Structure formats: C-alpha cells, structure tokens
Amino acid sequence: xxxxxxxxxxxxxxxxxxxxxxxxxxxxxxxxxxxxxxxxxxxxxxxxxxxxxxxxxxxxxxxxxxxxxxxxxxxxxxxxxxxxxxxxxxxxxxxxxxxxxxxxxxxxxxxxxxxxxxxxxxxxxxxxxxxxxxxxxxxxxxxxxxxxxxxxxxx
Amino acid sequence: xxxxxxxxxxxxxxxxxxxxxxxxxxxxxxxxxxxxxxxxxxxxxxxxxxxxxxxxxxxxxxxxxxxxxxxxxxxxxxxxxxxxxxxxxxxxxxxxxxxxxxxxxxxxxxxxxxxxxxxxxxxxxxxxxxxxxxxxxxxxxxxxxxxxxxxxxxxxxxxxxxxxxxxxxxxxxxxxxxxxxxxxxxxxxxxxxxxxxxxxxxxxxxxxxxxxxxxxxxxxxxxxxxxxxxxxxxxxxxxxxxxxxxxxxxxxxxxxxxxxxxxxxxxxxxxxxxxxxxxxxxxxxxxxxxxxxxxxxxxxxxxxxxxxxxxxxxxxxxxxxxxxxxxxxxxxxxxxxxxxxxxxxxxxxxxxxxxxxxxxxxxxxxxxxxxxxxxxxxxxxxxxxxxxxxxxxxxxxxxxxxxxxxxxxxxxxxxxxxxxxxxxxxxxxxxxxxxxxxxxxxxxxxxxxxxxxxxxxxxxxxxxxxxxxxxxxxxxxxxxxxxxxxxxxxxxxxxxxxxxxxxxxxxxxxxxxxxxxxxxxxxxxxxxxxxxxxxxxxxxxxxxxxxxxxxxxxxxxxxxxxxxxxxxxxxxxxxxxxxxxxxxxxxxxxxxxxxxxxxxxxxxxxxxxxxxxxxxxxxxxxxxxxxxxxxxxxxxxxxxxxxxxxxxxxxxxxxxxxxxxxxxxxxxxxxxxxxxxxxxxxxxxxxxxxxxxxxxxxxxxxxxxxxxxxxxxxxxxxxxxxxxxxxxxxxxxxxxxxxxxxxxxxxxxxxxxxxxxxxxxxxxxxxxxxxxxxxxx
Numbered sequence: 042x043x044x045x046x047x048x049x050x051x052x053x054x055x056x057x058x059x060x061x062x063x064x065x066x067x068x069x070x071x072x073x074x075x076x077x078x079x080x081x082x083x084x085x086x087x088x089x090x091x092x093x094x095x096x097x098x099x100x101x102x103x104x105x106x107x108x109x110x111x112x113x114x115x116x117x118x119x120x121x122x123x124x125x126x127x128x129x130x131x132x133x134x135x136x137x138x139x140x141x142x143x144x145x146x147x148x149x150x151x152x153x154x155x156x157x158x159x160x161x162x163x164x165x166x167x168x169x170x171x172x173x174x175x176x177x178x179x180x181x182x183x184x185x186x187x188x189x190x191x192x193x194x195x196x
Numbered sequence: 197x198x199x200x201x202x203x204x205x206x207x208x209x210x211x212x213x214x215x216x217x218x219x220x221x222x223x224x225x226x227x228x229x230x231x232x233x234x235x236x237x238x239x240x241x242x243x244x245x246x247x248x249x250x251x252x253x254x255x256x257x258x259x260x261x262x263x264x265x266x267x268x269x270x271x272x273x274x275x276x277x278x279x280x281x282x283x284x285x286x287x288x289x290x291x292x293x294x295x296x297x298x299x300x301x302x303x304x305x306x307x308x309x310x311x312x313x314x315x316x317x318x319x320x321x322x323x324x325x326x327x328x329x330x331x332x333x334x335x336x337x338x339x340x341x342x343x344x345x346x347x348x349x350x351x352x353x354x355x356x357x358x359x360x361x362x363x364x365x366x367x368x369x370x371x372x373x374x375x376x377x378x379x380x381x382x383x384x385x386x387x388x389x390x391x392x393x394x395x396x397x398x399x400x401x402x403x404x405x406x407x408x409x410x411x412x413x414x415x416x417x418x419x420x421x422x423x424x425x426x427x428x429x430x431x432x433x434x435x436x437x438x439x440x441x442x443x444x445x446x447x448x449x450x451x452x453x454x455x456x457x458x459x460x461x462x463x464x465x466x467x468x469x470x471x472x473x474x475x476x477x478x479x480x481x482x483x484x485x486x487x488x489x490x491x492x493x494x495x496x497x498x499x500x501x502x503x504x505x506x507x508x509x510x511x512x513x514x515x516x517x518x519x520x521x522x523x524x525x526x527x528x529x530x531x532x533x534x535x536x537x538x539x540x541x542x543x544x545x546x547x548x549x550x551x552x553x554x555x556x557x558x559x560x561x562x563x564x565x566x567x568x569x570x571x572x573x574x575x576x577x578x579x580x581x582x583x584x585x586x587x588x589x590x591x592x593x594x595x596x597x598x599x600x601x602x603x604x605x606x607x608x609x610x611x612x613x614x615x616x617x618x619x620x621x622x623x624x625x626x627x628x629x630x631x632x633x634x635x636x637x638x639x640x641x642x643x644x645x646x647x648x649x650x651x652x653x654x655x656x657x658x659x660x661x662x663x664x665x666x667x668x669x670x671x672x673x674x675x676x677x678x679x680x681x682x683x684x685x686x687x688x689x690x691x692x693x694x695x696x697x698x699x700x701x702x703x704x705x706x707x708x709x710x711x712x713x714x715x716x717x718x719x720x721x722x723x724x725x726x727x728x729x730x731x732x733x734x735x736x737x738x739x740x741x742x743x744x745x746x747x748x749x750x751x752x753x754x755x756x757x758x759x760x761x762x763x764x765x766x767x768x769x770x771x772x773x774x775x776x777x778x779x780x781x782x783x784x785x786x787x788x789x790x791x792x793x794x795x796x797x798x799x800x801x802x803x804x805x806x807x808x809x810x811x812x813x814x815x816x817x818x819x820x821x822x823x824x825x826x827x828x829x830x831x832x833x834x835x836x837x838x839x840x841x842x843x844x845x846x847x848x849x850x851x852x853x854x855x856x857x858x859x860x861x862x863x864x865x866x867x868x869x870x871x872x873x874x875x876x877x878x879x880x881x882x883x884x885x886x887x888x889x890x891x892x893x894x895x896x897x898x899x900x901x902x903x904x905x906x907x908x909x910x911x912x913x914x915x916x917x918x919x920x921x922x923x924x925x926x927x928x929x930x931x932x933x934x935x936x937x938x939x940x941x942x943x944x945x946x947x948x949x950x951x952x953x954x955x956x957x958x959x960x961x962x963x964x965x966x967x968x969x970x971x972x973x
Contacts, residue, residue, distance in 0.1 A: 057499070057501065060445065061501045062444065065500045068500075074401065077571055079572070079652070080652040080903060080904060081449075081651060081652055084904040085570055103443065103444070114400065115399070116399070116400040120399055121395040121401070124398070124399065128399055132394055132398060135390060137391075137394050137398065138263040138264065139570075139617070139618075139619050139620030140393070140397035140398070141571040141618075144400060166912045166913040166915075167912075167913060169912040170911050170912050171911075173909060174912075175569060176882070177877060177881030177882045178874070178881075179881060179912050180917060180918055
C-alpha cells in the first residue's frame, strides 16, 4: 500500500496504511523532525502542521483524508541561516526552554499571522490557547509572535 | 573515563547526594585534598577540558541540557576562563564513556557544581598553556596576555593555543590552585548569550532523542499492566483478531481517553491462552518481535504506527491479575497520616516563651502532582556485539547505567548511556524507565536499534508523581506582634526514588520481570537541602522553633522528585502562615517579614519586589482583587526569590485569575541573565499552573489523570504577565536558581486570594470548587 501526499511543495509516495496518522509519516518516512508526538489526542498541539494553510493536529489526521492538500511543516519556513521572521523572532526572544512545543506553536502562529498580520496580544494568546507549554515560556512566545508580526511574519 | 563501580554509587558519589557536598563527607583513609564542586569526584583535568591542535576546546560535563540552558551557561564559564571565543568551545555532555560522572542534573546544582569545576579547570588549563608559552617565548608568564586563544608577549611575539596544545599535558590532577578571573575581568560570563540549542529547536533540526533515526531502527511500544503490581496471565488471542481492523486514531483515543483498560474482567478465573509469539506475529502486521518477561510486555515493529497498533491490540487482549487497590482520593491525607513514619527533628531552637503569647495553628495540604512533560518519554537502545548502547534523556546517565546493569544482568562496563535531550522533565519522570524499556526490547531486535516512546496515558499513569504532603504549623504571637514560637511538622513520602538511590533498582520495568528487582528503600534526605523537608526550616529569625519531618515509607502511589521537592509545599505553608500571623498582628505582610528577617540579601529581594510592584503597606483587597507576597531562599542555601502576585476572583465561578506577577531574584554572580530570567519566569508560570489547577486524580481502581483533559494545566490566555528583577552580585558565588521560584509564587497567589477575600485557602490546588466553598463558608 502506498499513499501520495504533498508536503512542503513536493509529492511523496509513502508505504503506509491509509489510517496512519500524518505525524508518523512526516517523522519516519520523510525524516521531518519538527512535528512532535505529544498526546495523540489533539489536546496539546505539539504536532501542529498546516494543511492548506490551516493548523491541523497531525497526530489525529489519517493520511488517507488528505487527498491533494498542501501540507506545510516548520522545515519549509526557513533555516538557521535564513530563518523565517517567526523563527528569527523566536531566536531573538530566546522563546524556548525545552522547546518541545515550539514547532507546533510556530505553525499555529504562522496560521494566525497569515490571516491576521497585525494581531493584538490577546489575539496571539487566543490563537495559541490549544498549544500547551509546560516550561512556562508563554510570555516569551507571545512576544516572539508579536515581534514577527512587526517584522513581516507573512511570507 | 574510568569505569565507575557500584561501590561509588553506594558511597553516594552519584546522584542527588551531591546536594550535600557542603557538608564534610565521611573521611576515608588518605583521602586526597577536597576539591571544589564536581572536581572532587572527577579529579583529572582532561576529563573536563581538552585543547585540540586547532586550539579549540572540548569541554565535558556530566550535567545535561533539560531546556534550562545549562550547556550554554557552562560553555560561557569555560570560554571565559580559557580566553577563547564561545564558538571555539564544543560541549560534550552526559556520556558514560566520555564525560565526568556528576550524578544527576537536579536540585539547581549544575552551575554550583559543574560550573565551579569548569571555572577552576579552565583557569588551570589556561595557566598551563601560559607557562608553556612563557618558556618558549622566554618571557615571564605573568607578563603574557591572552585573547581569543592567542598568547602575546609584551614585545608583540605571539603563540596560539593551536601551537601550544600538543605539548600541554592535561592528563594530570586538577589542583584548583589557578585563580579564576575576577568578575571585573569577565567578558562572556554575565552576558545574555543566546542559547546554543534554540536554533535547531525552531527550525526542525535534530534536537531531541525523539528525533534520532538510526540505520535499521525499529519502533517499540510497551503494554503496561492495568495498574500497579498487576500480573500478566495470558492472552485472549481471539480478541486481537476482532479489534485489529479498527482505525488507529480512533483506537488511540478510545484507549487513552476512555476507561477501556478496566472494562475487561481482571483475573476472572477463565483460563487465558498462553504466550505464543509466533501466533501473535502472524496476526499483527509489521511486528518483528513480541517481548514478554514476567509481567513486562512489549512489541517491536518495523513502523511506529504498527508498533502502536500492535500494542493496542495486545492491551485489548492481555489478561492480568489486578494488583493491590489504590487508596481513595477523598481520604488520601487521612490515609497517609495513618501510615507509619520515620520521624526526625530537623531543626530546633530553644528560648523562653514570653508572657501573654497567643497560639494559632493551621494545616496545609498539597496533592500528588504530575511532571506531565509535553513530550512522552523516549529512548533508543541497541544491543550490538554484547554491548548495550542507550540514548536517553535521563537526568543522570551514570546512575541510570547502574540500574540498567542490575535489571539486564549485564556488567555496567558493557552498557553505555548517552544523553540526548528530551522534552522538559522538571524532575524524575519516566525518562529513566523508558530507557530500560528500550533496552529490554533491543535484546530481541537482533542488533537493530529500537526506539521506544511512551504513549500519553503511559506517561500520566506510570510516572512517579510529586508526593502528596501535609504541613501542620503552630506558632505563638507575642503581645508586641512578634513570632515567639514556631512549630512545624510535615508528613510526606520520599522525594527521590531516582536510580541514584542505593540499595535497589528504581526502573519501573525491573519490578515486573520474571526475576524482578526490588526498588531501593526510601530514605530521609539530610538537611540543609532536605527532601520532603526542603525549606521546612524557615529563614526567619524566630527565637524558638521546632521542625519535624515525618517520612512516610509506604508509597500508595509511585512518587519521586518533582522540581523543588518539598520546597514548593513547605514555602506555600510557611509563607501562607506568615500572612495569617501578620493579619493577627495587624501588620503589613512585607513589614512583618522584614521585622523577622536579618539576612540582608533576603531583605533586599523582598524590598526590591515590593518596590517593583508598587506595594502599598496596609492595602487590602476589595473582595475580588488582591495582591500577596511570598519569599524563600531555595534550600536555605541557593537563590533568593521574592514574588508578588495580583489575583482577580470571579466569585460566581470561583475561578482565580493571576493577571500579573512580579519577582526579584538574587542568584549571586549571574552567569547568563537571560537564562536566569527565563528560569525564574518559567518557574513562576509553572507554579501558577500547579497552584491553580494541578492534582492527580485517582480512585481505588486506577489513576484517573491520563491526558490533558483529566490533568489540565495553565493555557496561554491564563498565563500571568511576569516581570523579573535580577539582583546581580558579581563578587558572590553563583547560586542554583532553576527551582527557586515555585514556592514563593504559590504562597504569593494564596496570600493574594486571602488579601482579596479575607478567606484563607490551605489546600492546594486553589480550584473553583474550593474557592466557592470557602467564600460561601
């Protein structure tokens, strides 16, 4: 059984059962590290990726539901050398402790900035309400998203 | 590195006992001179620092990155003393074959112990290189200068570390004689250097053990018993067939969120089928091996989702004999108080009691709390040519290796544990347990590496929780409004069942093997750091006091170290009661504290936070808004933190909001102010979550906190804004800070609630139900 999915602009044929959650395909078949297993229940947001621009919990998204959708992961935003404004802002604000939640948070933030390029602080907090952070880095995260908005987070 | 023997662990060189290195250790005959910090246990210079022929440094530390930024801070210290740019210092951390054994990364001690070692080792290495350069240049070493790894003579001639490295003999005893730089000469220490680990974390680099992808790697999952102590009886194999065609996502949800685990009869007398691996493999797609050893049950598959599916199918069909029932949560404190205890008066001060004192007392309670890492624990293990290699996010690779050796019945020298970061742990969670799980599965993988990650419910149901505690305090107030007597007693299980504890094996799976290991016996951890009694001795200057620690040895729920150990509960109780006494004395809480406190640095953080928050003496809340203060010097020997919290109470719903928190912290000489601020603020936010929301739910049948719905934590819209003021004291020793803010933050919130409403909440967490009950009462 092979299923075709479109990730970060490229088509991939993956040898997985149709009910396989997207998360495992991204991590194990495509070697993409950013989306993380946190709960498998769509409760924590650590596995968040964009599907056609919308934030989606990849841990509960079977690959056979994706069709021709465009899947976007953190890896496609930028690199250490050429970071996306959100990634640059997270580095500038040092907005991580353990950082396990951060990839999912940046993807939720990207979806927010794509639809609302100048969010208020309350908008940011609300948009990230479904992304849990355990280290207590929340305020730095909010500052990073607001900084990215100022520097043109929409790319 | 020399192999570290079991005896070394037993002698307390590893692990949490590092907390007590301020106390003289039992002297052995001809013990060499005591060296500061972790140098004492790892005395060879090149165990810490090596200089290669490019003039770059490799720095080894036994302390590990947990998201607290320690590797950046330690690199700063080493680079500073070596006079090398930070970019030329490579860090190697937590590897039983490469780094010093520094026990466990815990207790806010890494800067104090590893930092001290690296500071002194760095100064000595620099002195050795300077001495060599002086000889070659025919100059006086004292006249030489160093910048960016290049030594310069007064006449302008230069020699680089690269040119000197080959001749520098660093394989020698550290002496701690070379003087580290004075703070005034620091160029890297004290600066808000960006963390080394963050770029990979925000770009999808390989940042965690969860991201390791070794050639030929298989995926494993564990099928844990339905509860503590349950015994495996066999399979109902027909059931596997019936359920294996379900949808994986739906299955996970059902098993993780619903109580299906207990819906099957346990040990109901019907005879289950035996364990037939060949049949199981035939039924379960992708499965490479099903491992059963006693009541330990796991599965290995080619693909991760196949391992998950197989583990769910096995869980559906496995039959278990239930273990002993859990206590009833509704009566947990009575149950704990009824258990036998080991009692110790940990501090006592005698003085005459003045005339006319008034006694008051109160009891405070703290529930079981979960570490609740966002990322479930994970490890990768590979057994190859008789050697087991384990990649782990354990806080202590050497103690872990010791416990693995016992459970696997392998010599420790045939096991290598290598640290790789995991999700933040906040103490002893399942990081060590999953390492044994992976190793047990790797034995069945024919040399291929096996990656095991726990599922969400595994993490909640099986982690060792922070223990429930009861604190009773009785104090006497003099007619002048001063505390004349302070009696404080606490009841708690041990706060460490880490692998570093001597006398047993503390890895979960080891207790379920056909030849089971016994857990190490709980023991009282000595003051001044303490365990359950951490910060039970108040820093205030009371003329008369008595502090008693009651260690409850029996553990109805699995427990161990959760960030700050007993300090969170003891500071909550002590600082709440200080406010209760201040109210009785008709005194302002800030002034009341200062009146009982001589320690100048303690006074300074309290005064600083009061100023920062604009504290108005005598200000009272209005029924729905209020502010409160909390203070502690962590462990009475680490960072000073004072916190003021503002709260808003919705009297209808009972919900407490904490919109804003102020803090002042004194951690001595600051290595990295941004890192310190991040730790203090993170501690405050985490404590706000603990204090408002967190308690492990259970009933006699099972732990009921199994996901984020049944164990909710603070969410982004609920998080307070936090302002932290750091008091830098460059001439003072650096103090551990990672756990310093939790207790003061909890007390500040509880005191703010009391200030707002005139009612006192003494049971944690401060839930809407408790708020409504106390407001109506």
